[in-house]
Amino acid sequence: MPRRAVVALLGAVIGVVLLTVTWFVAFHVGFVERADANVLGGFAGLRRPLIDSIAYGIASLCDPKIFVILAAILVLCALILRRGRVAAAVTGILLGANFTTQVLKSLLHQAHPVVFRLDGVAQVRGGSWPSGHATAAMSLALCAVLVARARWRPAVAAAGAAFAVAVCFSFLILIWHYPSDVLGGFLVAATWTLLGVGAVLMADARWPRRAQRSSPARLTAREALGPPVAALLGALALVGLIALARPHSVVAYASAHTVFVVGAVAIGVLGFALAIGLMLATTPVAAIDSGPVPRAAPRRRLRRARG
Numbered sequence: 001m002p003r004r005a006v007v008a009l010l011g012a013v014i015g016v017v018l019l020t021v022t023w024f025v026a027f028h029v030g031f032v033e034r035a036d037a038n039v040l041g042g043f044a045g046l047r048r049p050l051i052d053s054i055a056y057g058i059a060s061l062c063d064p065k066i067f068v069i070l071a072a073i074l075v076l077c078a079l080i081l082r083r084g085r086v087a088a089a090v091t092g093i094l095l096g097a098n099f100t101t102q103v104l105k106s107l108l109h110q111a112h113p114v115v116f117r118l119d120g121v122a123q124v125r126g127g128s129w130p131s132g133h134a135t136a137a138m139s140l141a142l143c144a145v146l147v148a149r150a151r152w153r154p155a156v157a158a159a160g161a162a163f164a165v166a167v168c169f170s171f172l173i174l175i176w177h178y179p180s181d182v183l184g185g186f187l188v189a190a191t192w193t194l195l196g197v198g199a200v201l202m203a204d205a206r207w208p209r210r211a212q213r214s215s216p217a218r219l220t221a222r223e224a225l226g227p228p229v230a231a232l233l234g235a236l237a238l239v240g241l242i243a244l245a246r247p248h249s250v251v252a253y254a255s256a257h258t259v260f261v262v263g264a265v266a267i268g269v270l271g272f273a274l275a276i277g278l279m280l281a282t283t284p285v286a287a288i289d290s291g292p293v294p295r296a297a298p299r300r301r302l303r304r305a306r307g
Contacts, residue, residue, distance in 0.1 A: 037115075040124075043173045085203050101131075111126035129180065130187070132185065133185070135189050138271065141275050157227070162235070
């Protein structure tokens with residue numbers, strides 16, 4: 001078995017362990033339970049009629065019907081690029097991750113110990129862990145990275161991470177799930193993605209393709225990390241503009257909801273870390289960034305010297 005496949009499968013095992021730990025601390029550790037509800041309260045405090053309508057539109061992008069269309073587009077793109085094994089892996093990841101989430105919801109059907117209430121009414125029903133929307137959003141983002149060509153993967157990873165985080169922030173504002181539900185959904189998607197990557201690597205080692213004989217072009221560190229860094233800077237700029245528009249309100253809200261700020265940052269960091277990590281693991285990157293990687297010069301026919 002190739003070393004990279006072993007690493008991917010080991011990562012999947014670690015994903016299962018982290019998933020178990022996340023469930024345990026979210027339902028059986030008191031201060032985590034309270035922090036979970038406090039972070040959700042911070043998101044709920046952002047609700048306004050306009051924000052609710054925008055959040056609903058974004059969160060609905062991972063409803064079952066739209067999810068099936070987006071999943072079919074990814075598989076079709078892989079087939080167009082003549083990457084049949086990746087298409088099969090993407091199909092398995094998307095089906096497996098979302099089926100696993102539904103099974104876990106049924107097996108672990110329980111309400112969160114600290115119930116978040118709005119106007120005295122509990123907002124999140126039992127059986128919300130892990131989040132199906134978070135699983136769908138992150139599995140789509142990670143599969144898009146797998147499908148994309150090497151030179152497009154950094155941009156796709158940045159866009160996919162932004163998409164997944166935006167969907168999760170949206171349904172947290174709408175109080176559909178707790179933040180720990182999001183983390184559970186992310187880990188389910190990441191675990192199945194690692195299993196899919198391991199399967200593709202083992203298949204490539206067992207039945208090598210002709211295209212594998214030539215080593216793929218390497219990206220520079222700037223090319224690999226440029227789009228994700230730009231996306232993060234764009235998000236920070238957006239937050240900065242909001243803060244400049246209403247500085248006193250933003251500072252007061254952040255001061256009153258510090259746990260919410262930490263939780264929102266943690267979700268965003270995890271979303272980007274998963275997409276960027278997969279991109280770096282599947283894309284050859286030059287060790288030293290010394291500018292654009294020179295392409296191989298075309299071969300020229302040697303002329304025989306005439307005596």
